[in-house]
Amino acid sequence: MRREAPKSIADYTPLFFPGLMLVVFFVVPFSTMIAVSFFKRDPAAFYTPDFVFENYARFLSTFFGGVLGFSLGLAVLVAVCCVAIAFPFTYLLTRSPRAVQTIWLVCLLSVLSLSEVIIGFAWSTLFSRTAGITNLFVWLGLMQEPIALLPGFGAVLTGMVYQALPYTILVLYPALVRLDPTLLEAARTLGASPIRAFFNVVTPALRNTIVATLIMVFVFALGSYLLPQILGRPQHWTLSVLITDQAIYQSNTPFAAAMAVFLVLISLGLVGLTLLIGRREAAA
Amino acid sequence: MSGLALQDVTKQFGDFKAVDNVNLSVPHGKFVCLLGPSGCGKTTLLRMIAGLEEPTEGAIVLDDEDITPVPTHKRNLGMVFQSLALFPHLSVGDNISYALRIRGASREEQKRRAEELLKLVHLPGFADRPVAKLSGGQRQRVAIARALALSPKLFLLDEPMSALDAKLRESMQVELRQLQQRLGITTFVVTHDQREAMTMADLVVVMGEGRIRQAASPIEIYRKPADAFVADFIGSTNLLDISADSSGCSSVLGQVIPDLALPAGTAKASISIRPEDVHLGKPGPDAIPGTVTFVRDLGGTIETFVEAGGTTIIAVATPRERVDVAPGDPVGITLPPEACVVVKA
Numbered sequence: 001m002r003r004e005a006p007k008s009i010a011d012y013t014p015l016f017f018p019g020l021m022l023v024v025f026f027v028v029p030f031s032t033m034i035a036v037s038f039f040k041r042d043p044a045a046f047y048t049p050d051f052v053f054e055n056y057a058r059f060l061s062t063f064f065g066g067v068l069g070f071s072l073g074l075a076v077l078v079a080v081c082c083v084a085i086a087f088p089f090t091y092l093l094t095r096s097p098r099a100v101q102t103i104w105l106v107c108l109l110s111v112l113s114l115s116e117v118i119i120g121f122a123w124s125t126l127f128s129r130t131a132g133i134t135n136l137f138v139w140l141g142l143m144q145e146p147i148a149l150l151p152g153f154g155a156v157l158t159g160m161v162y163q164a165l166p167y168t169i170l171v172l173y174p175a176l177v178r179l180d181p182t183l184l185e186a187a188r189t190l191g192a193s194p195i196r197a198f199f200n201v202v203t204p205a206l207r208n209t210i211v212a213t214l215i216m217v218f219v220f221a222l223g224s225y226l227l228p229q230i231l232g233r234p235q236h237w238t239l240s241v242l243i244t245d246q247a248i249y250q251s252n253t254p255f256a257a258a259m260a261v262f263l264v265l266i267s268l269g270l271v272g273l274t275l276l277i278g279r280r281e282a283a284a
Numbered sequence: 285m286s287g288l289a290l291q292d293v294t295k296q297f298g299d300f301k302a303v304d305n306v307n308l309s310v311p312h313g314k315f316v317c318l319l320g321p322s323g324c325g326k327t328t329l330l331r332m333i334a335g336l337e338e339p340t341e342g343a344i345v346l347d348d349e350d351i352t353p354v355p356t357h358k359r360n361l362g363m364v365f366q367s368l369a370l371f372p373h374l375s376v377g378d379n380i381s382y383a384l385r386i387r388g389a390s391r392e393e394q395k396r397r398a399e400e401l402l403k404l405v406h407l408p409g410f411a412d413r414p415v416a417k418l419s420g421g422q423r424q425r426v427a428i429a430r431a432l433a434l435s436p437k438l439f440l441l442d443e444p445m446s447a448l449d450a451k452l453r454e455s456m457q458v459e460l461r462q463l464q465q466r467l468g469i470t471t472f473v474v475t476h477d478q479r480e481a482m483t484m485a486d487l488v489v490v491m492g493e494g495r496i497r498q499a500a501s502p503i504e505i506y507r508k509p510a511d512a513f514v515a516d517f518i519g520s521t522n523l524l525d526i527s528a529d530s531s532g533c534s535s536v537l538g539q540v541i542p543d544l545a546l547p548a549g550t551a552k553a554s555i556s557i558r559p560e561d562v563h564l565g566k567p568g569p570d571a572i573p574g575t576v577t578f579v580r581d582l583g584g585t586i587e588t589f590v591e592a593g594g595t596t597i598i599a600v601a602t603p604r605e606r607v608d609v610a611p612g613d614p615v616g617i618t619l620p621p622e623a624c625v626v627v628k629a
Contacts, residue, residue, distance in 0.1 A: 185334075185363075185369065186363065187371075189359075189363040189440075190434075192357055193357050204371075205372055
C-alpha cells in the first residue's frame with residue numbers, strides 16, 4: 001500500500017498521542033535514570049546531583065561482569081527453552097479441534113494471572129524434599145528417597161521457563177494459526193517425512209516470528225528478579241536482583257541506575273545484533 | 285491390473301460420510317476429472333489417493349500393490365494444491381528441486397532438473413526468482429513443475445485453476461492437458477467446473493453426496509447422463525417428467541414421443557434433453573404448445589425460454605437456425621426422441 005508522505009503539521013496529529021505516551025512513560029523515566037546514574041551517592045541523603053563516572057567504574061569488575069554474563073546467558077537459555085517447547089506445542093495446538101484449543105488457551109491465560117511470587121513459592125514447594133515431586137517419584141519406585149531439587153540452577157530455569165511459556169505460546173499462536181497447512185502437506189507429497197517437513201517448511205516459513213519471539217522472551221527473562229532469589233543460590237542471582245538490592249536495600253540508587261542503563265544498552269545491542277544477522281541471512 | 289484402483293473406499297468424519305463406498309479403476313496414462321458440487325467428497329477422495337487422509341474402509345491399490353497403509357512421502361506422487369502451497373522462503377528453482385534435495389541429489393543435478401522442468405512449463409530461466417515475485421499463472425506453472433520433479437506415477441491436482449481468471453484458466457487447461465499427454469502420466473484433477481472437466485479429461489467421474497454418480501468419457505456423460513443429478517450438473521439441461529400409459533406409449537407434457545420406451549416396470553421417470561436439441565417451430569398437432577417468455581441473444585447462440593405445461597423449457601439455437609420469436613409468441617416444441625435420455629428421477 002502506498003501512502004502520501006505527510007506534508008503539513010496537521011498530518012502528524014495522529015502521532016501526537018502515542019508520542020506523548022512514549023515521552024511520559026519512557027523518555028522521562030529513562031532520562032531520569034540515566035541522569036541519576038551519573039549522580040554521586042550520599043549515604044546520608046540518597047544522592048546529590050553531580051557528574052561522576054564512579055558508578056560505572058565500580059560496575060566494571062569481574063564480579064559484576066560475571067553476574068551480567070550469567071544474567072544474559074540465563075535469559076538466552078530461557079528464551080531458547082521456551083521457544084523450543086512452545087513452538088511444537090503451539091503448532092500441534094493449532095492443528096487440534098477448536099474446543100481443545102479454547103480449553104488450552106484458557107488454561108494458559110489463567111497461568112498468566114499468577115504473580116511471580118506465587119509461581120516462585122509454588123515451585124519451591126514442588127521442588128522441596130518434604131512435599132515435592134520427588135516424593136511422587138519415590139512412591140512410583142523411580143527414586144530411593146526424596147531429595148530437594150532447590151536451590152539450584154535447574155530450579156531457577158524451570159521457574160522462569162514456566163513463567164514465560166504462556167507469553168511465548170500466545171505470541172506464536174496467531175502466526176501458526178495463519179500458516180497454510182497445505183505447505184506441510186506439499187512437503188510430504190514431495191517425499192519429506194512429517195518431522196522433516198516440519199523443520200524444512202514450517203520453521204523457515206516462520207523464521208521472523210521465531211526470532212521476534214526469542215527476543216521477546218529474552219527481554220522478559222532479563223527482568224526477572226524474584227524467581228532467582230526464591231529458587232536459586234546467590235550465584236544464580238541475576239543483574240536484576242543486584243539492581244533491586246542496590247536500589248532498595250543498599251539505598252545506592254546511582255549505582256543501581258548505572259547497572260540498569262548498562263543492562264538496557266547490552267540488551268539493545270544483542271537484539272540489534274540478532275536483527276542484523278537475520279537481515280543479512282535473509283538477503284543472502 | 286496396471287493402474288490405480290479404488291476398492292470400496294469409504295471415509296467417515298464423525299456421522300458424516302464424505303466418501304461412500306467408491307469403486308473405480310483407472311489404467312495408467314489416463315486423465316481423470318473428479319467433478320461435483322462442493323461437499324461431494326471429491327477432494328477427500330483425492331486426499332485419500334495422496335495419503336493425506338486415511339480411508340475408514342476400503343483399499344487403494346496401485347499396480348496391484350495395496351498402498352493404503354503407505355504414508356504420503358513414500359507414495360511417489362506429485363500433487364498441486366488449491367493454494368499451490370509454494371514454499372515462500374525458497375526460490376523458484378529450490379521449490380522445484382525440493383523433492384530432489386530430500387532424496388539427497390547433488391546440487392548440480394537439482395539445478396539441471398529444475399531448469400528442465402521450468403522449460404517444460406514454459407518458464408525457462410526463472411530458477412533464481414523469489415516465489416513472491418511471480419504472477420498467478422507463473423505460480424501455477426511452478427507448482428506443476430515442482431509436483432513433477434520426481435516423475436511420479438500419479439499426478440494429483442486439487443482445484444488447481446481456481447485462483448486464475450477465466451481466460452488464463454482456459455489456456456492453462458489446454459496446456460495441462462497437452463503436458464499430461466506428452467508425459468503420459470496418470471492424472472487426477474478435482475474440479476467443480478464442468479467445462480474444465482470436458483476440456484481435459486479422458487474419464488469424468490461425477491460425484492454427488494460421496495458417491496460416484498457416473499464415470500464415463502466426457503461426451504458420454506454429456507450425451508447419456510446416468511441420472512437427473514448428472515444431467516443437471518453437466519451443462520444445462522431440460523428435465524421433464526415422462527409417463528407411460530397402459531399400452532406402453534410414453535408422453536411428455538401430453539405429447540406422445542414415439543420410439544421412447546421407459547424401462548420395464550416403471551410408469552414415471554424423467555427425460556433429460558439438452559437445450560440445443562430442443563426444436564422450436566410453429567404450433568401444430570405434433571408439437572407441445574408453449575409460450576415464449578424470454579429471449580437471450582448472446583450473438584453466438586440464442587437462448588429461448590418457453591413456458592409449457594407449467595415448466596420452463598430452454599432451447600438454444602445458433603444464429604443460422606434461429607426462429608424469430610418474441611416474448612408472448614406461441615410456439616410448438618418438438619423433442620427429437622434420439623436426443624431424449626430417460627433418467628432416474
